[in-house]
Amino acid sequence: MTKPTRAEQEKILxxxxxxxxxxxxxxxxxxxxxxxxxxxLDHILCLGMLPDIQSTKGxxxxxxxxxxxxxxxxx
Numbered sequence: 001m002t003k004p005t006r007a008e009q010e011k012i013l014x015x016x017x018x019x020x021x022x023x024x025x026x027x028x029x030x031x032x033x034x035x036x037x038x039x040x041l042d043h044i045l046c047l048g049m050l051p052d053i054q055s056t057k058g059x060x061x062x063x064x065x066x067x068x069x070x071x072x073x074x075x
Contacts, residue, residue, distance in 0.1 A: 004031050 004012075012028045021029070 002031065004028050 008028055012025055015022075015025065
């Protein structure tokens with residue numbers, strides 16, 4: 001899984017804000033989280049697209065992120 005490019009970032013940020021995340025955005029954020037765990041929540045929240053982000057500790061001790069329209073991502 002490669003780190004998102006600047007061109008991909010600009011494309012995602014240019015997409016209109018909606019109540020759900022489309023598959024292109026899901027892939028982008030999944031890759032962004034894998035490569036840039038620090039600060040990723042600020043990046044996602046600044047888009048104003050994901051009002052229902054929840055961060056919880058999983059049974060295995062790892063942190064999980066979940067929000068409406070996307071499955072949990074194990075950090």
